[in-house]
Amino acid sequence: MHYLIPALEGGGATAVAWTGSGHAGDPDLRIDIDALHERVGGKFELTIPGFRLPPGRVTALIGPNGSGKSTLLSYLLGMRTATRGSIRVLGHQPGKLPIRERVRIGVQLQDAGYNDIYLVRDIRKLHQAAYPRSRDDVFQAFGVTELGASRFGSLSSGEKQRVQLAMAMAHGPDLMIFDEPTSNLDPHFEGVFCELLRKQAAENATLACLFVSHSPRAVAVCDDVLFLRAGGVEHYGRKEVVVDDMFGSVGCSFTGRAEARAAVERALASVPDIRARRTRDETLTVHGGEGLREAASAAARNIELDRFMVWSTDASDLLESIKND
Amino acid sequence: MTEVALPRGSLPLHLLKIEVLSYLKHPLAVFWTFAYPIILFFLLNAIFGGSSARTAAGGVSYTDYLVSGLAVMTVITTALFGFAVALVELRARGRLKLFGMMPFSKSTFFLSFTASRVMILVVFCLVFVGVLSHLAPNTHPITLPNLLLLCLFLASAGLVLIGCSILVTSLIKRTSTAHAIINFINIPVIFLSDLFLPASILPKWLFAIVKWSPFFIFTEKYRAVYADTYSLADIALWTGVLALSGIVLINAASRLFTWNPSEAGY
Numbered sequence: 001m002h003y004l005i006p007a008l009e010g011g012g013a014t015a016v017a018w019t020g021s022g023h024a025g026d027p028d029l030r031i032d033i034d035a036l037h038e039r040v041g042g043k044f045e046l047t048i049p050g051f052r053l054p055p056g057r058v059t060a061l062i063g064p065n066g067s068g069k070s071t072l073l074s075y076l077l078g079m080r081t082a083t084r085g086s087i088r089v090l091g092h093q094p095g096k097l098p099i100r101e102r103v104r105i106g107v108q109l110q111d112a113g114y115n116d117i118y119l120v121r122d123i124r125k126l127h128q129a130a131y132p133r134s135r136d137d138v139f140q141a142f143g144v145t146e147l148g149a150s151r152f153g154s155l156s157s158g159e160k161q162r163v164q165l166a167m168a169m170a171h172g173p174d175l176m177i178f179d180e181p182t183s184n185l186d187p188h189f190e191g192v193f194c195e196l197l198r199k200q201a202a203e204n205a206t207l208a209c210l211f212v213s214h215s216p217r218a219v220a221v222c223d224d225v226l227f228l229r230a231g232g233v234e235h236y237g238r239k240e241v242v243v244d245d246m247f248g249s250v251g252c253s254f255t256g257r258a259e260a261r262a263a264v265e266r267a268l269a270s271v272p273d274i275r276a277r278r279t280r281d282e283t284l285t286v287h288g289g290e291g292l293r294e295a296a297s298a299a300a301r302n303i304e305l306d307r308f309m310v311w312s313t314d315a316s317d318l319l320e321s322i323k324n325d
Numbered sequence: 326m327t328e329v330a331l332p333r334g335s336l337p338l339h340l341l342k343i344e345v346l347s348y349l350k351h352p353l354a355v356f357w358t359f360a361y362p363i364i365l366f367f368l369l370n371a372i373f374g375g376s377s378a379r380t381a382a383g384g385v386s387y388t389d390y391l392v393s394g395l396a397v398m399t400v401i402t403t404a405l406f407g408f409a410v411a412l413v414e415l416r417a418r419g420r421l422k423l424f425g426m427m428p429f430s431k432s433t434f435f436l437s438f439t440a441s442r443v444m445i446l447v448v449f450c451l452v453f454v455g456v457l458s459h460l461a462p463n464t465h466p467i468t469l470p471n472l473l474l475l476c477l478f479l480a481s482a483g484l485v486l487i488g489c490s491i492l493v494t495s496l497i498k499r500t501s502t503a504h505a506i507i508n509f510i511n512i513p514v515i516f517l518s519d520l521f522l523p524a525s526i527l528p529k530w531l532f533a534i535v536k537w538s539p540f541f542i543f544t545e546k547y548r549a550v551y552a553d554t555y556s557l558a559d560i561a562l563w564t565g566v567l568a569l570s571g572i573v574l575i576n577a578a579s580r581l582f583t584w585n586p587s588e589a590g591y
């Protein structure tokens with residue numbers, strides 16, 4: 001089944017047509033949001049015209065600080081109640097998931113954890129006792145087994161995050177929701193998380209995942225991107241389509257003196273399909289279509305620059321653009 | 326891939342185990358539950374128990390009066406502070422949030438949480454009353470059946486108090502509010518329930534009110550068991566009523582309880 005997401009209205013947002021499986025009201029949808037429009041805290045409006053997460057998709061929820069990412073998660077997890085619009089998580093109202101259905105969800109949150117006095121091995125046993133499946137390899141991959149004798153409260157923020165992630169992933173859920181899963185992890189465990197997510201998504205066709213992230217490595221694993229800005233959806237669709245829509249296929253940067261950068265700008269003025277251009281410190285960054293690659297290389301050959309780079313665009317460009325907001 | 330799930334029925338027992346261990350590993354909790362009543366006993370007994378051959382309320386010596394009264398006081402304080410304040414604090418810090426996403430009910434959690442606190446209180450009662458009534462001077466040594474009955478009676482009252490605690494926890498979200506409310510309940514209860522300050526010294530008008538307090542009535546019944554002046558039918562009835570009320574209260578209050586602080590209120 002194919003569908004387009006509902007038209008996104010207002011705010012000059014660019015709607016990205018996305019073709020995927022599932023439709024509104026489909027009970028197989030892991031997440032189904034329709035016409036969510038909420039004023040949060042009297043100063044912020046969260047508007048999600050439509051968002052559907054079918055099985056088999058991994059979606060990254062990205063956007064600058066204050067764009068509504070965590071607020072959206074709080075609606076999905078029933079920590080806030082929507083008064084306008086509808087939200088369904090695994091076919092149920094958020095926060096009203098029957099107990100037997102909760103084996104199908106795994107959650108990691110930034111501001112959550114376990115009793116500080118609990119030993120990690122007891123938390124791990126809690127998982128074994130609560131779920132019909134409890135994969136030891138997931139706990140081992142996150143190095144939780146070695147933390148067994150430590151109290152949860154004595155762990156570092158990265159270790160706490162590893163415990164939470166193992167608890168969220170070890171039962172092989174159908175829906176995983178993560179809030180910045182790699183924010184406190186070192187590069188090794190960031191890699192472990194990305195690899196496990198990739199592996200579980202490949203092994204389990206019923207799995208869907210939605211996660212907030214600012215990590216290029218984590219976003220590289222996702223299939224789709226939901227880009228929020230100021231409470232609204234700016235882009236939503238397949239990652240490659242969103243990247244292409246925002247930046248085209250080529251990115252290049254020119255580092256040098258102001259005159260050199262001005263000369264580059266003049267040289268690129270005639271290149272069609274330039275999508276984005278910005279200058280930060282002594283670096284001019286330009287994104288655009290395939291035609292940019294040759295023109296940029298030619299400009300770099302003829303103009304004296306300190307540094308020149310050209311690349312094919314990917315999720316890193318999305319996250320870089322948020323950083324530069 | 327290795328999978329090591331435990332039998333489903335093991336969840337309440339595992340929660341019970343980690344709650345008991347976590348309580349016993351909390352220095353403040355251990356101090357207030359086990360050390361504080363002993364310190365208070367020696368302090369008050371040294372000050373007021375000098376001529377303890379004389380009888381206090383209920384025909385027991387002041388030392389006996391103190392042993393039984395401090396046991397009740399500890400149960401009240403532990404049930405209120407060790408439960409309501411601890412839960413509000415855990416919730417305010419997001420330490421319960423993930424339980425709301427796990428496949429077990431609030432009742433399972435509260436069953437284990439309550440059982441852990443009741444077990445701790447029973448152990449306290451056994452040790453505190455059992456040891457002091459035999460070793461402290463001028464005491465009436467309690468018999469084992471009476472001691473066990475005392476523990477059962479105390480546990481049933483603990484259920485009601487824990488039910489009240491969950492109710493308080495359902496209505497408030499801030500630790501400071503929880504402290505204020507619990508102190509508001511706890512302080513008058515401690516001073517006006519004939520625990521270590523004889524109610525007979527209260528002004529007549531105050532005593533006329535206090536004697537209807539459930540805490541006062543409970544303390545009188547408790548002391549009757551301690552002094553072996555009770556009627557088994559009366560205590561059995563009270564134990565049954567208290568246990569049933571506690572279970573109903575815990576069940577109703579846990580339905581109102583939310584894992585998430587933002588939904589909880591003040």
